[in-house]
Amino acid sequence: MREAVSGTYLDSFLYTVKLSALSAFLGAVLGALLTAAVVRVERPTWARQAVSSFAGVAANLGGIPLAFAFLAALGTQGLVTKMLGWFGIDLIGAGFSISNFAGITVVYLYFQLPLMFLVSLPAFEGLRPTWRETAANLGASPARYWWNVGLPILTPALLGGFLLLFANAFSAYATAYALSSGGAKLIPVQIRFFLQGNTITGKDNLGYAMAAWMIIIMVCVMGLYLILRRRSEQWQR
Amino acid sequence: MNRLTELSFESITKSFGATVALSNFELVVRPGELMTLLGPSGCGKTTALRIAAGFERPDSGKVLVGDVDITARPAHLRRMGMVFQSYSLFPHLSVIDNVTFGLKMQRVKRDVSRTRAMTMLELVKLDGLTARYPHQLSGGQQQRVALARALTIEPDVLLLDEPLSALDAKVRTEVRDEIRSLTTRLGTTTIFVTHDQEEALGISDRVCVMNDGVVEQVGVPMAIYDSPASDFVATFVGEMNRLRLANLETLVRPEQVVLGPATSSGTGATVQSATFHGSIMRYIVQLDDGQILKAIAAHVPGTAFTAGTRVDVSVNFESTTESKSTFGGVTP
Amino acid sequence: MAKVTRERRTPLWAWTIIVAATLFFALPILAMARFAFQRVPVALLGRDTLFDRWTLDGLIDMFQDPEFRPALWLSLRISTFTVLLTFAVILPTALWVNTRAARYRSLVETATMLPYVVPPIALVVGAGGAFRDLVPWFLRSDYCLVPFYAVLAMPFTYRTLDTGLRSIDLRTLIEASRSLGASMPRTLFRVVLPNIGTALSGATFLTITVVLGEFTIASLLLKPTLPLYMSYSQGRNPQGALGLAVILLGLTTLLFFAATRLRRRGRAQSRVTIGAIT
Numbered sequence: 042m043r044e045a046v047s048g049t050y051l052d053s054f055l056y057t058v059k060l061s062a063l064s065a066f067l068g069a070v071l072g073a074l075l076t077a078a079v080v081r082v083e084r085p086t087w088a089r090q091a092v093s094s095f096a097g098v099a100a101n102l103g104g105i106p107l108a109f110a111f112l113a114a115l116g117t118q119g120l121v122t123k124m125l126g127w128f129g130i131d132l133i134g135a136g137f138s139i140s141n142f143a144g145i146t147v148v149y150l151y152f153q154l155p156l157m158f159l160v161s162l163p164a165f166e167g168l169r170p171t172w173r174e175t176a177a178n179l180g181a182s183p184a185r186y187w188w189n190v191g192l193p194i195l196t197p198a199l200l201g202g203f204l205l206l207f208a209n210a211f212s213a214y215a216t217a218y219a220l221s222s223g224g225a226k227l228i229p230v231q232i233r234f235f236l237q238g239n240t241i242t243g244k245d246n247l248g249y250a251m252a253a254w255m256i257i258i259m260v261c262v263m264g265l266y267l268i269l270r271r272r273s274e275q276w277q278r
Numbered sequence: 279m280n281r282l283t284e285l286s287f288e289s290i291t292k293s294f295g296a297t298v299a300l301s302n303f304e305l306v307v308r309p310g311e312l313m314t315l316l317g318p319s320g321c322g323k324t325t326a327l328r329i330a331a332g333f334e335r336p337d338s339g340k341v342l343v344g345d346v347d348i349t350a351r352p353a354h355l356r357r358m359g360m361v362f363q364s365y366s367l368f369p370h371l372s373v374i375d376n377v378t379f380g381l382k383m384q385r386v387k388r389d390v391s392r393t394r395a396m397t398m399l400e401l402v403k404l405d406g407l408t409a410r411y412p413h414q415l416s417g418g419q420q421q422r423v424a425l426a427r428a429l430t431i432e433p434d435v436l437l438l439d440e441p442l443s444a445l446d447a448k449v450r451t452e453v454r455d456e457i458r459s460l461t462t463r464l465g466t467t468t469i470f471v472t473h474d475q476e477e478a479l480g481i482s483d484r485v486c487v488m489n490d491g492v493v494e495q496v497g498v499p500m501a502i503y504d505s506p507a508s509d510f511v512a513t514f515v516g517e518m519n520r521l522r523l524a525n526l527e528t529l530v531r532p533e534q535v536v537l538g539p540a541t542s543s544g545t546g547a548t549v550q551s552a553t554f555h556g557s558i559m560r561y562i563v564q565l566d567d568g569q570i571l572k573a574i575a576a577h578v579p580g581t582a583f584t585a586g587t588r589v590d591v592s593v594n595f596e597s598t599t600e601s602k603s604t605f606g607g608v609t610p
Numbered sequence: 611m612a613k614v615t616r617e618r619r620t621p622l623w624a625w626t627i628i629v630a631a632t633l634f635f636a637l638p639i640l641a642m643a644r645f646a647f648q649r650v651p652v653a654l655l656g657r658d659t660l661f662d663r664w665t666l667d668g669l670i671d672m673f674q675d676p677e678f679r680p681a682l683w684l685s686l687r688i689s690t691f692t693v694l695l696t697f698a699v700i701l702p703t704a705l706w707v708n709t710r711a712a713r714y715r716s717l718v719e720t721a722t723m724l725p726y727v728v729p730p731i732a733l734v735v736g737a738g739g740a741f742r743d744l745v746p747w748f749l750r751s752d753y754c755l756v757p758f759y760a761v762l763a764m765p766f767t768y769r770t771l772d773t774g775l776r777s778i779d780l781r782t783l784i785e786a787s788r789s790l791g792a793s794m795p796r797t798l799f800r801v802v803l804p805n806i807g808t809a810l811s812g813a814t815f816l817t818i819t820v821v822l823g824e825f826t827i828a829s830l831l832l833k834p835t836l837p838l839y840m841s842y843s844q845g846r847n848p849q850g851a852l853g854l855a856v857i858l859l860g861l862t863t864l865l866f867f868a869a870t871r872l873r874r875r876g877r878a879q880s881r882v883t884i885g886a887i888t
Contacts, residue, residue, distance in 0.1 A: 110639055121641060154631070
């Protein structure tokens with residue numbers, strides 16, 4: 042078990058953790074902003090449903106279709122890359138690549154953001170407008186309202202969302218695999234490599250050990266998630 | 279802060295899309311008085327309150343506190359306390375933190391604000407529950423916390439939006455009396471919104487009866503009840519009988535309808551139902567010509583009529599309503 | 611000057627964010643669609659070539675490929691059974707939590723989140739290994755994917771069903787129905803289910819989305835589902851494969867959206883947003 046987290050494999054673990062954490066953090070922040078924005082849309086009335094519908098699809102998107110969509114958009118031969126070229130922005134020259142760390146993070150956001158949206162929508166919808174009015178009545182400007190009332194109430198849901206996103210990114214594999222053609226230093230990819238069965242035998246245990254470590258990390262993350270859910274249930278009354 | 283403030287609405291008009299909520303609404307609330315806005319749903323009373331609080335902007339007209347025009351001032355800069363129908367306590371804060379919230383916004387020091395909050399909580403008799411959270415309190419307790427929270431900031435005006443509607447009947451009276459005693463003691467100018475006319479009569483210095491965005495009558499409770507200025511006020515406040523005799527229609531209060539034992543020369547009627555309410559008896563009687571009247575009589579043991587009995591009906595016009603002309607005759 | 615009025619119009623910042631998000635989500639799909647349906651390499655793309663050579667040839671070739679139909683058919687069959695399994699297992703669980711077992715709510719919710727947590731590989735390796743030892747015939751059948759997929763879709767399906775149940779006054783409905791003499795099964799079928807129609811269709815479409823998009827488990831278990839077919843035909847017919855992907859995306863989104871518009875019974879259903887909890 043110890044071998045699984047040492048040497049080059051440790052790099053993989055760290056890489057995976059960093060990728061998951063970053064995409065989770067960005068996904069959580071941007072997702073929360075998106076949710077806040079969507080909640081404020083009054084007209085047209087079908088807008089919220091439409092966004093939820095798409096979010097349900099997008100959150101499940103992964104693997105090859107997603108990878109290819111982004112390759113088609115932001116890859117070296119990508120449409121957006123080309124369009125940015127018309128504006129004078131050279132994306133590739135600036136060192137951006139769809140298959141390096143930054144690129145994969147951006148792609149991950151495609152399903153992290155909708156997931157965050159779906160998870161935090163109920164919390165945002167649960168923010169009663171009377172609270173905003175009450176706060177104003179007691180002297181709070183909109184900014185102070187968010188700082189003293191809005192955010193504290195949303196925090197359990199937001200943290201829960203972050204944890205969920207982290208877990209989601211950590212166990213995702215197909216997308217990164219497709220983007221980097223199997224080259225990314227991700228734990229799930231490595232596990233697959235070891236357990237595919239045919240090439241290297243005897244390293245099976247390594248694969249199982251890695252999987253075990255993954256599960257341990259996950260259990261901790263989900264444990265935290267559970268505690269947070271309990272807390273916010275209380276306030277829902 | 280000067281708490282003897284006068285609040286005035288000048289020609290306030292407000293529409294929501296095609297619906298006109300308020301039409302040239304004018305009202306002056308005197309310093310230190312408790313004014314109730316009374317009316318059915320949709321009459322504009324809540325809109326007027328929200329305009330005073332700053333949550334809605336009027337299409338035209340002005341709101342003045344004392345001499346100052348605050349119409350354009352944002353809600354969080356008005357010095358008003360508001361109590362909502364749904365209590366609206368912040369769920370993530372304890373009772374004491376809820377009550378000190380307004381002072382925290384004013385950047386009052388922690389120890390000072392705690393003391394002030396505790397004083398207020400003692401006044402509403404909740405000083406033992408400071409560490410509790412809203413979901414651990416009953417409806418009545420939550421409303422009292424909301425009241426304490428609104429008053430702790432020593433507002434110029436206190437606004438209450440149907441604060442008792444969500445409470446149980448018994449708790450309702452308790453909280454109502456507390457509101458009354460607190461505002462009197464502190465001398466806060468108060469506007470109370472309700473659709474319950476009994477509440478309005480019991481708690482107010484003056485009542486403003488509203489209907490369809492317009493003021494029907496403003497006056498002390500007794501004047502509203504005894505001298506209604508319009509048909510609407512007469513029928514909305516208290517119960518009213520419509521009595522028709524010789525092509526004239528009169529409005530008669532139940533307590534003005536007097537029942538006596540049946541005689542051969544009086545106006546005959548049959549008792550349809552008789553219900554006992556402790557200190558009073560309520561009767562529904564049907565006159566021989568078919569009209570139905572409600573009557574109230576003080577309960578004197580041994581004198582109650584039962585359903586099916588024949589009685590004589592007469593109307594005591596001494597204290598009659600002035601709204602419609604009456605007919606002569608039919609006296610005891 | 612900030613106002614805390616009940617704004618009827620949506621503020622500017624909200625629209626900005628929404629537009630930015632729409633761009634982010636639409637562009638890759640548009641790029642993918644363009645690649646699928648237009649036979650012009652990106653390098654040559656310019657204002658004059660913008661409308662050249664748009665064609666559905668790739669898709670048509672794919673539909674005519676003899677391997678396409680079996681794959682599609684398999685995926686559809688698996689979807690159907692996964693949906694049925696979901697309704698047989700997840701729906702009762704949601705009902706149970708919402709009627710008798712409110713204390714276990716947080717626990718059940720977290721449990722339904724586990725599929726996010728457990729990587730598909732571990733799932734296949736672990737569960738697959740167990741199955742291989744105990745019931746080897748199970749893995750040989752194509753339908754062995756069904757339980758895996760039901761579990762995979764669990765986070766979404768449970769959430770949707772739970773939201774639906776919470777948005778109606780479940781306890782009162784059941785008590786009213788029982789007091790009028792209906793047995794429990796009857797109550798469920800005649801009273802509860804019709805009132806959560808949106809949630810039911812939402813869960814169905816979610817499951818179908820998951821099944822039609824799942825690649826990892828199917829590839830590890832070597833089942834020729836539609837996603838697998840699409841990935842294999844990428845080499846031979848990239849445009850067709852991606853065209854199909856685009857169509858599937860559009861179709862599923864539309865289906866979802868249509869599901870939310872099924873308002874047969876008043877306000878309760880319109881409050882159900884897919885995948886969210888009230």
